[in-house]
Amino acid sequence: MKTLHNGMGVALDQIPDMNDATFLQTILDLTDHGWRVSSYFGAMTDGGLRLYALLSSKAEGILTVLTTRVGDPHFPSLANLCPQVHLFEREIAEQFGVAFDDHPWMKPVRFQNELPSCFPPLRERGTVGVMDYFRIEGEEVHEVAVGPVHAGIIEPGHFRFQCYGEQVFHLEISLGFQHRGIEAALLGGPHKNTFVRMETTAGDTTIGHGQAYAMAIEALTGTRASARAEVIRGIALELERLANHTGDLGAIAGDVGYLPTASFCGRIRGDFLNMSALLCGSRFGRGLITPGGIRFDLNATLIGALRQRLAAAREDLSNAVELLWNTPSVMGRLENTGALSEKDARSIGLVGPAARACGINYDVRRDLPFGIYRLAQIPVVTAGTGDVHARTMVRWLEAEKSMDFIEEQIGQLPGGAICTAGGELAPNHLAVALTEGWRGEICHVAITDGTGRFARYKITDPSFHNWTGLAFALRGQQISDFPLCNKSFNLSYCGFDL
Amino acid sequence: MFRAIAARLKQGHRTTRYPAEPVPMPDRFRGYPRLDASACPDGCRVCADVCPVGAITPGTRDSDPNNGPKGLGTRENLSIDLGKCLFCPDCSEACPRGAITYTNDPALAANRREDLIVRPGDERRLAQALEQKMLSLFGRSLKFREVSAAGCNACEADTNVLSTIGWDLGRFGIQFVASPRHADGLWVTGPVSENMKDALLATYEAIPAPKIVVACGACAINGGPFIDSPEVHNGVDRLLPVDLFIPGCPPHPVTILDGLLRLLGKLEGA
Missing domain, CATH: 1.10.645.10 (Cytochrome-c3 Hydrogenase, chain B)
Incomplete structure (x- = not known):
């Protein structure tokens, strides 16, 4: 495992090439020991697609970078075992055409074009904001849709609330409107x-x-x-x-x-x-x-x-x-x-x-x-x-x-x-x-x-991690408290959408 | 309650007196540029080469025969397009002869896209008031619906600032409203991403006519830092008619306010 300090560079050939099983197991082992996933992404290096995971250890003040080559567009998902990678996997799927078949929540991230990749896109780019939203059915359950254009002078995003009366059962956030490539x-x-x-x-x-x-x-x-x-x-x-x-x-x-x-x-x-x-x-x-x-x-x-x-x-x-x-x-x-x-x-x-x-x-x-x-x-x-x-x-x-x-x-x-x-x-x-x-x-x-x-x-961007936190924080809240909760996070749309 | 009153007394009244008094600008603020091409050597294009967004046309010989109105090779062709300019320090730092300097004059807004091109010795072409009929409609009450179309949140932030007590935009009868149905105009920030185009146009459609459009910031005018990205439309005037262009990345709040007051005929002259 190659460790490095913040603000350091390392030659690519110094980073051990892992097979996919070792790569995934190392991520799980490290996160079990308190490391966090700071970034996880795809890159077309040495002629094929590689995944790179950057993990950080607060206890030791160091970072490590793991890499594996992706030979097959079907790659195992870690999202069920290590939820902090859930959005990174969705991003890799959208940017490089890698299917994480057992991902529990595979949806578009930004409605963007694929980056250069050896695998074809998994789906058409589609219309921003149009996707399968989680829905709760039942009497007196209703859905509230907000955005992309909001009431104040703020950036655009789409929010779907599943409500029971005033109470929010679930909030789903769909972004990508600020995508600038x-x-x-x-x-x-x-x-x-x-x-x-x-x-x-x-x-x-x-x-x-x-x-x-x-x-x-x-x-x-x-x-x-x-x-x-x-x-x-x-x-x-x-x-x-x-x-x-x-x-x-x-x-x-x-x-x-x-x-x-x-x-x-x-x-x-x-x-x-x-x-x-x-x-x-x-x-x-x-x-x-x-x-x-x-x-x-x-x-x-x-x-x-x-x-x-x-x-x-x-x-x-x-x-x-x-x-x-x-x-x-x-x-x-x-x-x-x-x-x-x-x-x-x-x-x-x-x-x-x-x-x-x-x-x-x-x-x-x-x-x-x-x-x-x-x-x-x-x-x-x-x-x-x-x-x-x-x-x-x-x-x-x-x-x-x-x-x-x-x-x-x-x-x-x-x-x-x-x-x-x-x-x-x-x-x-x-x-x-x-x-x-x-x-x-x-x-x-x-x-x-x-x-x-x-x-x-x-x-x-920090918002990439934190939008999910806002969605979680809304559960069981009054929908009228959404502006207050949202403001208390004050996340970036453009930092997420890139 | 008493604490709040005591705090109110302590914080005092600090709304800017602009336009009655100028807003003090920091020395390093980069506002309206001053161009002096007299020292530009032949073939020099240092300023144009460092500009991150292609806002500068060099003043001297250039292989492009369409370079400027005065023909090939005249120094007067040196120009900066304030619609593209990010007011970064690159060109002024790179030029060894001081051909480009930024004054700290924040008045920059214009009605027409071409009025944003600055050449050596140019007269200022600041924004003019709306025509009489529009002025009689909007002169005393102008409501905007803002749409952020891939802005970086800086133009949005410094537009929001105008509604704080520091600027108190409401005293001029100008207000930002939640519904396009209540609005007289569309306020656009951002280069208009492909993903925001439809929402922007739908918002414009929802505003009752007659209506005006303001492009606030370099992105909304011509794409800003994101100019020529395949994901953006290089500004709003490709899609909608624009009545006021406010340069800057982002524009200083006083640049925005100055432009608005000129548009409403409440401020004239340089």
């Missing part, structure tokens, strides 16, 4: 437009995905970003987390009809976005990161301004969020709503604040540290109840830790250049890069061909 276009890359597409894979996570891509390229070119660049990347990543967590705290307050916090946080979120703009000109951190480092340095004036704005925003945010905990009508709506058990969360591979709200103590920044987090630890926050209240509380506590982190880092910025020039990408290599975006674990895996171009570039 990102992975298909990456084949043969990197191209001129690759980095801007990484920044917009999920535009509210520009730094999270941008840094993961930069790390993958740095691993393949043997480049190391300077300590100064890594600190500024860390500051930008935490500002991104702060802006989004603040927005979510306000939106959760808004969804329970508590306007003071909703209003204040709507504005304070902008204060954090404007701090990113101070750094690089873009409220979303566009143009800040580049493979090898960053493109905008901090100077004494900016550090002073940033410190001052951060202190002001901290005061405003603490004041605004404090109101939530002291308002019984808000607590009454957040507590015991949309609860997800730790067992379920683990089995489906939930990540990020949603997982930590269920008591899963996992954070890439601490457990598979990258960049500045190798040197500066950030405390990980968890809660136990797995409900909307827990997801709200975890966001607030994480926001506090992020502000502490930025204040600390900004006072001890190391000297040095901000960007290191890189060379050609190593041919026939595989590189892994994980970051902790504000929604959770972001995983990028790059595989190069013999000429140093991408033979495969796999992106796994």
